[in-house]
Amino acid sequence: MSDxxxxxxxxxxxxxxxxxxxxxxxxxxxxxxxxISFVAPAFLTFGNLSNVLTDFSYIGIVSLGSTIVIITxxxxxxVGSTMGLSAIITALLFQALGATGLASVxxxxxxxxxxxxxxxxxxxxxxxxxxxxxxxxxxxxxxxGMLSIVRGLCYAITxxxxxxxxxxxxxxxFRLTDGxxxxxxxxxxxxxxLGIFMAVxxxxxxxxxxxxxxxxxERAAELTGVPxxxxxxxxxxxxxxxxxxxxxxxxxxxxxxPANLADGYELRIIAASVIGGxxxxxxVGGPLGAMVGAALIEVIRNGLVLxxxxxYWQDTFVGAIIIAAVFVDRLxxxxxxx
Amino acid sequence: MTLLDLVDxxxxxxxxxxxxxxSFSIAPGEIVGLMGDNGAGKSTLVKIIAGVFRQSEGxxxxxxxxxxxxxxxDARNAGIEVVHQDLALADNLNAAANIFLGRELHRQVGPLRxxxxxxxxxxxxxxxxxxxxxxxxxxxxxxxxxxxxQAVAIARTRLADAKLILMxxxxxxxxxxxxxxxxxxxxxLRDQGIAVILISHRMPDVFEICDRVIVxxxxxxxxxxxxxxxxxxxxxxxxxxxxxxx
Ligand SMILES: Nc1ncnc2c1ncn2[C@@H]1O[C@H](COP(=O)(O)OP(=O)(O)O)[C@@H](O)[C@H]1O
Ligand SMILES: [Mg+2]
Numbered sequence: 001m002s003d004x005x006x007x008x009x010x011x012x013x014x015x016x017x018x019x020x021x022x023x024x025x026x027x028x029x030x031x032x033x034x035x036i037s038f039v040a041p042a043f044l045t046f047g048n049l050s051n052v053l054t055d056f057s058y059i060g061i062v063s064l065g066s067t068i069v070i071i072t073x074x075x076x077x078x079v080g081s082t083m084g085l086s087a088i089i090t091a092l093l094f095q096a097l098g099a100t101g102l103a104s105v106x107x108x109x110x111x112x113x114x115x116x117x118x119x120x121x122x123x124x125x126x127x128x129x130x131x132x133x134x135x136x137x138x139x140x141x142x143x144x145g146m147l148s149i150v151r152g153l154c155y156a157i158t159x160x161x162x163x164x165x166x167x168x169x170x171x172x173x174f175r176l177t178d179g180x181x182x183x184x185x186x187x188x189x190x191x192x193x194l195g196i197f198m199a200v201x202x203x204x205x206x207x208x209x210x211x212x213x214x215x216x217x218e219r220a221a222e223l224t225g226v227p228x229x230x231x232x233x234x235x236x237x238x239x240x241x242x243x244x245x246x247x248x249x250x251x252x253x254x255x256x257x258p259a260n261l262a263d264g265y266e267l268r269i270i271a272a273s274v275i276g277g278x279x280x281x282x283x284v285g286g287p288l289g290a291m292v293g294a295a296l297i298e299v300i301r302n303g304l305v306l307x308x309x310x311x312y313w314q315d316t317f318v319g320a321i322i323i324a325a326v327f328v329d330r331l332x333x334x335x336x337x338x
Numbered sequence: 339m340t341l342l343d344l345v346d347x348x349x350x351x352x353x354x355x356x357x358x359x360x361s362f363s364i365a366p367g368e369i370v371g372l373m374g375d376n377g378a379g380k381s382t383l384v385k386i387i388a389g390v391f392r393q394s395e396g397x398x399x400x401x402x403x404x405x406x407x408x409x410x411x412d413a414r415n416a417g418i419e420v421v422h423q424d425l426a427l428a429d430n431l432n433a434a435a436n437i438f439l440g441r442e443l444h445r446q447v448g449p450l451r452x453x454x455x456x457x458x459x460x461x462x463x464x465x466x467x468x469x470x471x472x473x474x475x476x477x478x479x480x481x482x483x484x485x486x487x488q489a490v491a492i493a494r495t496r497l498a499d500a501k502l503i504l505m506x507x508x509x510x511x512x513x514x515x516x517x518x519x520x521x522x523x524x525x526x527l528r529d530q531g532i533a534v535i536l537i538s539h540r541m542p543d544v545f546e547i548c549d550r551v552i553v554x555x556x557x558x559x560x561x562x563x564x565x566x567x568x569x570x571x572x573x574x575x576x577x578x579x580x581x582x583x584x
Contacts, residue, residue: 204452206442209431213439216428223390223426224494225411225440283430 021277021329022289029296036299040306050185052302054253057187058083058246059265060294063272064191064198065242067290068235070273071202073215073282074132074139076239080265081150082124083247084257088154090117090248091163091257098167110169110176114248121244122237124150129233143236147266154259164256177252187249191291194242198287211235215282271318272297275325296321341366341401341533342387342502348395349382349557356382357557360396366501367531369524371544371565374554375577380537381423383554384504387535388420389413401501411440419495423506423537425487427479433486434462434475437494465493470519484511492523502533509543521547541570553577553584560584 036043043049062079069076093113102108128146131137165173179186202208210231213221222228251257274280275296276289300321301314340363349357357379364370374380385391387398389407398405400416407413410420427436438458445454462475471489479487488508495503505524509517517540524534524547538544544551545565553561553576561568561576561584568584575581 200450200452204455205450206444206453209435209439209442209453212431213428213435216430217426220422220426220428221439223410223420223422225409225414283428 020289021325022286022292024328025276025289025292025296025325029292029299032296032299032303036303036306040303042306043302046183048302048306050180050183052298053188054185055301056295056298057185057191058250058262059268059272059298060191060291061187061194061246061249062239062243062265062269063276063290063294064194064287065239066269067273067276067278067285067287068198068202068211069139069239070270070278070280071211071215071282071285072232072235073218073280074232074235075143075270075280076125076128076236077140077143077266077270078124078128078146078150079239079243079269080262081147081154082121082240082243083250083262083265084154084260085124085150085157085247086117086121086244087247087251087257087261088158088163088259089120090114091165091251092157093117094165094167094170094173095163098169103168107169107172109167110173113169113173117248118241118244121240121242121247123240124243125237125240126233128240129236132236133229133232151263154261158259160259162256162258165251174252174255177249187253190245190249194245195287195291202286207231207234212283215284267315268294268297268318271322274322277329279329293325339365339402340399341368343399344387344396345398346396347383347386347393347398349379349386349391350394355557357386357393357554358395360554360557360559362552362559362562364502364533364535366533367528368550369528369534369536369548371548371551372535372537372554373539373544373551373573373577377556378554378577379557380554381506384420384422384506384535384537387413387502388418388504414498417499417501419498419500419503421488421491421495421503421505421508423510425491427487427490429480430478432476432478433466433473433482433490433493434458436479436490437462437465437475437497439494441497461497462493465496468496469493469523471516485513485516488512488516488520492520500532502535503527504535504537506537507539508536509538509540517543541573544573545570555579 062083066076066079090113093116094109097109097112124146128143131142132139177186181189202211210221210226213226214228214231218228247262250261272293273285273290276293278285278289297318300317304314304317305311342364345361347357347360360383372380386393389410389412405416428439443454443457444451459475466473466489469489469492471486473486473489479490488511492508508520521543524536527534536548548565551563551565551568551573552559553573555577563584572581572584576584
């Protein structure tokens with residue numbers, strides 16, 4: 001009985017939450033916030049914080065979805081384009097339905113427009129999911145293709161023109177997407193609610209557990225009767241829905257949707273997941289990490305702006321942070337003997 | 339009464355004929371050693387019985403009914419549990435999560451059906467105690483020794499009331515003391531009327547615990563006899579081909 005009594009004793013600092021990359025990134029975020037508020041007092045002003053929190057919410061929401069995909073060992077590069085197309089379809093529906101009799105029913109135009117936009121996101125996700133889970137195409141190439149297809153549709157449908165959101169229900173729409181509640185920007189409230197929802201789904205339901213099992217050992221999941229195909233396809237639908245939702249929120253913030261809405265956002269979204277501790281090899285990640293990763297990226301971007309660093313440098317910094325995050329994780333894993 | 343009845347089972351992977359014309363039966367509570375060289379088709383046979391693959395030819399009866407398993411769940415629902423050769427564990431989940439993978443316990447919280455982590459850990463701890471394995475239910479499989487992983491894979495087979503347990507090389511990666519535990523467990527399974535097919539390369543395991551030995555060579559059944567009527571020498575000859583059949 002005593003043969004391996006010694007191998008399980010893991011010291012407290014290498015166990016549980018404290019041993020995760022998410023904990024390290026939380027700490028880094030805290031330090032960064034403290035440093036920036038000393039260096040640039042403008043950081044902590046209400047206006048600036050409100051902007052940072054709003055910006056961060058869009059990335060954070062999609063990053064929740066993309067984290068789930070990454071936990072299964074997949075990746076979704078099409079999220080930026082999906083945000084764009086969903087927002088465009090929502091805006092176009094606003095225009096089209098606003099001209100019909102529905103305009104006299106309060107909320108109807110808005111509800112249908114949003115549902116339309118969300119269905120676009122779900123549809124794109126379903127295409128990705130079926131190609132990957134049923135046909136067995138690689139996630140990287142499939143979603144790279146989808147990125148291009150969907151962005152192409154954005155330009156083709158709009159002729160490259162922006163689409164305005166106006167008419168019936170538009171004020172209600174702006175209040176729900178770009179308002180604030182007790183001074184808190186609503187996108188942040190949506191992000192927190194979705195984050196809690198996702199934490200419950202991932203850690204406290206069978207389907208959430210299957211997401212981790214597939215990322216850890218897909219063959220074992222298959223052998224133990226996990227519905228691998230439907231879970232794998234499902235995570236892309238969730239990713240598409242999260243992108244659509246964030247795209248629609250972004251549309252409400254901008255008031256009109258340019259054809260290049262959220263162009264290139266996939267970099268920041270996937271970076272947020274990875275910085276927050278999701279491992280591209282699969283099996284590891286979580287909603288808290290996705291949110292903290294997104295926050296870290298936005299705080300750095302904002303800090304650079306306040307420090308009057310030329311904005312062209314932003315992507316370079318974000319890239320360096322991504323590499324630093326996986327580097328620290330690598331060192332840590334080696335030390336823990338994973 | 340027979341529990342499992344295989345009739346003329348064949349399986350080909352494209353050009354590779356992994357099994358041909360394999361027929362045998364197993365009675366409830368019988369312990370059968372399945373032996374053969376690497377590539378003889380043992381794992382393939384286990385996977386067919388466990389519903390992972392379908393046979394290319396032949397027929398399978400279980401509990402006196404013809405069965406067609408399309409999925410591992412079908413076999414599990416019929417009362418067949420498996421310890422796969424590579425154990426089929428998810429490294430990133432803990433022991434309890436692996437044991438209950440695919441059949442989690444739930445509790446109702448308001449409108450939600452959530453995982454009952456506490457109950458699963460409690461039951462897992464019981465199973466480990468039964469197996470006399472010092473394995474913590476909350477421990478990540480990634481951090482476990484070979485013997486502990488084995489315990490997790492075996493504990494999984496004890497969740498439901500199985501009628502037949504298939505063990506594909508359960509003693510390949512573990513210490514002598516742990517081998518004794520696994521063999522003792524198999525003995526207890528027999529006492530409960532549970533049949534076991536044990537795949538092992540270890541002659542002593544088979545001759546110590548099994549009632550019958552079945553030998554496969556290049557996908558064909560070359561022997562099926564009570565261990566008391568055979569010997570390690572004979573079985574070795576059958577495995578290598580020095581003996582044609584017995
Ligand atoms: N999934 C597979 N695809 C193709 N050939 C396979 C597969 N699994 C096993 N085989 C082949 O089938 C034969 C039997 O393999 P296996 O059942 O694993 O034997 P054993 O478990 O007795 O070592 C071998 O020739 C092996 O290469
Ligand atoms: Mg084998």
